[in-house]
Amino acid sequence: MLYVKNALTRKNLMALTGLFLSFFLIIHLFGNLQLLLPEEEAKLQYNWYSHLLAGNIVVKVIAIVLYICILLHTIDAIYLSLKSKKANGPRYAIDKRGRASKWYSRNMMFLGSIIFLFLIIHFKDFWYHFKFGQLPVDKNGNKDLYTLVIAAFDQLWYVILYVIAIIALGYHLLHGVFSAHRTLGLYHPLYSKIVKFLGMAYAIIMTMGYIAIPIFIYLNR
Amino acid sequence: MMKIHLKIWRQKNSQSKGGFKEYTLDDVHQEMSFLEMLDMLNIKLVKKAERPVEFDHDCREGICGQCGVMINGIAHGPLKNTTTCQLHMRSFNDGDTIYVEPFKASAFPLVRDLKINRSSLDNIISSGGYVSVDTGQAPEANTIPIANEIAEAAFDSAACIGCGACVASCKNSSAALFTSAKITQLELLPQGQKETRKRVVAMVNQMEEEGFGHCTNTEACEVECPEDISVLNIARMNYEYNKSKILRNK
Numbered sequence: 219m220l221y222v223k224n225a226l227t228r229k230n231l232m233a234l235t236g237l238f239l240s241f242f243l244i245i246h247l248f249g250n251l252q253l254l255l256p257e258e259e260a261k262l263q264y265n266w267y268s269h270l271l272a273g274n275i276v277v278k279v280i281a282i283v284l285y286i287c288i289l290l291h292t293i294d295a296i297y298l299s300l301k302s303k304k305a306n307g308p309r310y311a312i313d314k315r316g317r318a319s320k321w322y323s324r325n326m327m328f329l330g331s332i333i334f335l336f337l338i339i340h341f342k343d344f345w346y347h348f349k350f351g352q353l354p355v356d357k358n359g360n361k362d363l364y365t366l367v368i369a370a371f372d373q374l375w376y377v378i379l380y381v382i383a384i385i386a387l388g389y390h391l392l393h394g395v396f397s398a399h400r401t402l403g404l405y406h407p408l409y410s411k412i413v414k415f416l417g418m419a420y421a422i423i424m425t426m427g428y429i430a431i432p433i434f435i436y437l438n439r
Numbered sequence: 440m441m442k443i444h445l446k447i448w449r450q451k452n453s454q455s456k457g458g459f460k461e462y463t464l465d466d467v468h469q470e471m472s473f474l475e476m477l478d479m480l481n482i483k484l485v486k487k488a489e490r491p492v493e494f495d496h497d498c499r500e501g502i503c504g505q506c507g508v509m510i511n512g513i514a515h516g517p518l519k520n521t522t523t524c525q526l527h528m529r530s531f532n533d534g535d536t537i538y539v540e541p542f543k544a545s546a547f548p549l550v551r552d553l554k555i556n557r558s559s560l561d562n563i564i565s566s567g568g569y570v571s572v573d574t575g576q577a578p579e580a581n582t583i584p585i586a587n588e589i590a591e592a593a594f595d596s597a598a599c600i601g602c603g604a605c606v607a608s609c610k611n612s613s614a615a616l617f618t619s620a621k622i623t624q625l626e627l628l629p630q631g632q633k634e635t636r637k638r639v640v641a642m643v644n645q646m647e648e649e650g651f652g653h654c655t656n657t658e659a660c661e662v663e664c665p666e667d668i669s670v671l672n673i674a675r676m677n678y679e680y681n682k683s684k685i686l687r688n689k
Contacts, residue, residue: 225653226643226680298653302611305652307545311448311459312538314512315608318662324610326655397656403678405671 225301226401232294233398235287240395240420242284247427253367254434264367265360268348292334299327322389323397329390336383343370371435380432388425395420441467441528444536445480447492453549459538469529473516474499474506476528477539494553501525501665504600507607508553509540514604514663522602522665542607546614546650559649560601560617566645567638568621570630583629590628597624598666605660605668611652616660618646619676620668626679636683643680 222228249271252264271277322329344367347353353361370376395417404410443464450457464483467476474496481491497505506523510516516526531537541549546559597620605616622639625631631638654673661670 224644224647226677227684229653229677230681298611298655302652305545305612305650306543306610307547307612308543310509310512310540310543312509312512312540315514315610315659315663317513318608318659319610319657323655323657393656400656400670400674401654401677403674403681405674405678407671410671410674 225298228294228298229401231290232298233401235291235294236394236398238283238287239291240391240398243391243424243428247424250431251427253364253431261356261362261364262358262360264364265356265362266358268363269360272348288337292330295327295330320393323393326390326393329386332383332386333390336379336386339379368435368439371432372439374436377432377436381429384425384428387428388421391421391424392418440465441469441531441533441535443467443476443528443531444534446536446538447480447553448540449492449552450541450549452551457549467528469527471528472499472524473510473526473528474524492553493551495555496524499524502600504602507542507602507604509538509542509607511538512540514542514607515602515665519662520665520667522600525665542603544603544606544612544651546612547603547606555603557601557603559651560603560614562649563614563618563642563645564601564621567634567641568625569634570625571633572630585628593624593627596620596627596668596672599624599664599668600666602665604663604665606651608659608663609652609654610657610659611655613654613660614646614649614651615654615673615676616664616668616670618642619672622676622679623672626675635679636687639676639679640683643676 249267252267253260255263316324344363347366348361348363353363353366356362356364371380396414399413399417400410404413445462445464446459447462448457449460462480464476464480467479471479474494477492477494484491494508495505497503499506501522501524504522507515508523510523510526515521515523517530518526539553541547541553541555543549547555547557550556599617599620601617603617606612606614609615622642625638626635656670656673658670661668
């Protein structure tokens with residue numbers, strides 16, 4: 219599947235990896251919501267939860283699948299964008315084609331690039347520190363990721379950075395989830411509408427959920 | 440009577456460099472179709488011994504799919520579900536400037552001015568858009584019963600006139616709407632079942648080979664399609680393609 223040039227197959231890969239990443243976002247949000255508990259409780263529970271994830275073999279396997287999905291999704295996006303550029307030929311001098319579609323559906327690569335840059339920062343600041351950095355431990359002996367997270371969201375610019383990235387993610391999901399189902403072949407008129415609606419609801423809930431956390435932490439300090 | 444300023448893309452052939460050329464028409468009627476307005480311009484150009492503007496057209500009643508240009512940056516102009524020939528000058532105002540460009544895509548090489556070569560779409564059809572039948576007398580129409588809804592749905596897909604507006608309107612220059620309509624119209628009918636798996640793979644591969652882009656489901660094609668072909672055709676093509684690939688038996 220990786221070496222196939224066929225756009226439909228590449229799009230299937232894009233859709234499947236995208237849907238897996240979307241599913242992961244739900245789990246990740248549930249984990250993060252623990253940050254909203256009262257401070258003492260949140261600290262112990264969040265650190266315990268992070269430790270639990272880091273030590274579990276099943277989670278480790280899923281994590282590897284996750285990294286692979288992110289990479290495949292990115293590589294596919296670049297491949298397809300180049301293909302699109304090649305197919306387009308010369309540009310229109312006057313281009314009003316935008317009236318026929320949503321801006322975010324046309325700019326998935328741009329939104330995706332913002333998300334990718336954000337992921338680099340996100341991985342570096344939390345994932346890398348947790349995995350390879352020297353973190354102090356809490357009173358249960360778990361690495362104190364909680365304090366690191368709280369300290370990060372104490373800075374306004376960092377909160378703003380997160381909000382911008384999550385909004386980009388939200389629009390990416392708004393088109394992506396529904397588009398993935400189309401790509402995989404959901405052609406039933408009614409189910410197609412239901413999926414579009416659920417995809418929209420999902421995108422809004424994810425955006426609100428992920429934005430709420432840094433803002434809540436910032437305001438609570 | 441209206442005064443219309445035209446900026447028309449003039450290009451001698453695919454190798455030469457093109458550009459907009461300005462023309463002004465003082466006596467345009469509201470009742471004129473867009474193509475009749477271009478005819479009027481061409482008569483004037485011929486009288487001045489200038490090369491007329493070349494553009495594709497045939498039936499001029501919205502069913503052949505030959506005409507099709509970008510008018511003010513939109514395929515077939517501002518009206519929805521309309522071909523260029525069915526667009527009338529009453530859609531414009533006195534003193535308007537109208538930009539006219541050919542459809543642009545790598546798979547649609549320019550021939551001259553507003554005329555492009557859309558053989559790539561024909562190639563997709565000839566790669567699999569047919570049914571195998573025994574030749575001879577036309578068979579009795581009711582030999583194969585087909586439910587009315589199915590016949591109607593197949594006809595909705597078959598309404599595609601192959602004008603290429605979907606490709607021109609697509610940010611990826613994808614021919615997914617065209618190809619999927621041509622697949623679905625046969626897929627829905629019992630006559631089309633014989634080649635079902637072979638057809639979708641052949642036509643999708645041909646679409647790739649012609650250099651069209653991929654579909655990102657922006658749905659712009661459906662909005663600008665003169666025949667209002669549904670994007671669900673594309674989903675159906677994807678489904679049939681995936682099914683063929685997974686269930687293939689060699």
